Amino acid sequence: MTKFILGKHSSSQFSQEMESIRNHLLRMGGLVEKQLGDALEALLNNDSAVAEKVLITEDEVDELEKRIDEECARVLALRQPAAIDLRTILAVSKCVSDLERIGDESAKIAQQSLEQEGELPMSLVGVKHIGHSVKHMLNSALDAFARFDADKAIEAAAHDDEVDTEYQAAMRSLVTLMMEDPRSITRVLNLMWVLRSLERVGDHARNICEQVVYLVKGKDVRHFSVDEMLAAVQNKRHGGEPE
Amino acid sequence: MTKFILGKHSSSQFSQEMESIRNHLLRMGGLVEKQLGDALEALLNNDSAVAEKVLITEDEVDELEKRIDEECARVLALRQPAAIDLRTILAVSKCVSDLERIGDESAKIAQQSLEQEGELPMSLVGVKHIGHSVKHMLNSALDAFARFDADKAIEAAAHDDEVDTEYQAAMRSLVTLMMEDPRSITRVLNLMWVLRSLERVGDHARNICEQVVYLVKGKDVRHFSVDEMLAAVQNKRHGGEPE
Secondary structure (H helix, E strand, O other): OHHHHHOOOOOHHHHHHHHHHHHHHHHHHHHHHHHHHHHHHHHHHOOHHHHHHHHHHHHHHHHHHHHHHHHHHHHHHHHOOOHHHHHHHHHHHHHHHHHHHHHHHHHHHHHHHHHOOOOOOOOHHHHHHHHHHHHHHHHHHHHHHHHOOHHHHHHHHHHHHHHHHHHHHHHHHHHHHHHHOHHHHHHHHHHHHHHHHHHHHHHHHHHHHHHHHHHHHOOOOOOOOHHHHHHHHHHHHHOOOOO | OHHHHHOOOOOHHHHHHHHHHHHHHHHHHHHHHHHHHHHHHHHHHOOHHHHHHHHHHHHHHHHHHHHHHHHHHHHHHHHOOOHHHHHHHHHHHHHHHHHHHHHHHHHHHHHHHHHOOOOOOOOHHHHHHHHHHHHHHHHHHHHHHHHOOHHHHHHHHHHHHHHHHHHHHHHHHHHHHHHHOHHHHHHHHHHHHHHHHHHHHHHHHHHHHHHHHHHHHOOOOOOOOHHHHHHHHHHHHHOOOOO
């Protein structure tokens, strides 16, 4: 593992800087994971105190985003990283944007939970289920990043298709509900926005997975299907690991 | 202008590489702008041929995204750019992600226009208006990038607040429409997704503006209000321009 982190460089100062960037990304990831979990809890339990907590955390997430990008720029300017170190910096810079947007979507969900009036419709089951799936995806994506594990990243990315299928089904059932009981329109719309946010979180988690594959394998698998991702990684393996 | 592009380096090979990255970003921007315009046209004129064109262009946009990021990684590895050149690379790498997502949202709008059945409700006026606003924002953002013009970028970013206000108003009128005529639910929902996509396009265009300010002024203005952006830029000016 250490050889990946150090790459071509051996300066201990440099490896500390790389370590710090990775740690900050994981801290930001943990914070955003918590935001997502709290936003769902706020919605499902109609708990406005938890919702407020999600909104307050936004500033911290935004600060981390800027701080990490600044660290990346500094290392690029002063250390001229190469190979896996350079890919780590580039991947981190993409990942912070995705994490920031997951935080954003979580804040939107928290906001919806604050605006929600009265009882939620029955079809909250769909939201609960998709919420659980995308939380799991995000957790696995961050875990894959922490372990430099491309296989785990692809496995996590594969769940995005399931999330999309669940999303379509949940959305259809909400449309039916709305048609059957037009008085529920406002409340159902709120849930639709929540579903849409969760579906976006799934996309961002998938983006993070793609960046993990890039940083470990040196292969840009964006816009690839899961099968294409697997083939790309296997191909690389036959040709040996990249530096 | 040339001193900005060359930065500290004088190798003509290097300046050609930087120029190529900038040109590819602007080409990608032009393509995405066209996608957005076509998607709106397809929706407003119920023109499925134009919608198909938007969907077909997606692959080209995706390829450009990957190609530009590859060029950026190569320049970072081989040229160790500094100052404005380094910031250009970092800003371009962020901008390609935003452009790709604008392309994505345009494809979603084109998809909605293909699924749309029968006449569109009257409130298409809102969509037309917001569509026009975000197209203009994107165009100004790309123009600001092409000219290294931070003031123009801030001016363009300022329109995002208007877009958000228009979005809220259009959304409210669609909810009313839905309640008054529940038979319109499916068609109105389609328009709501379109509005949501357009609002996202506004956000991404604003992100591009923020990157232009970063690359020209060396100041990270993400999550700043427009007034804070102006203050940050003026501050820098008093202290002299960054390298």
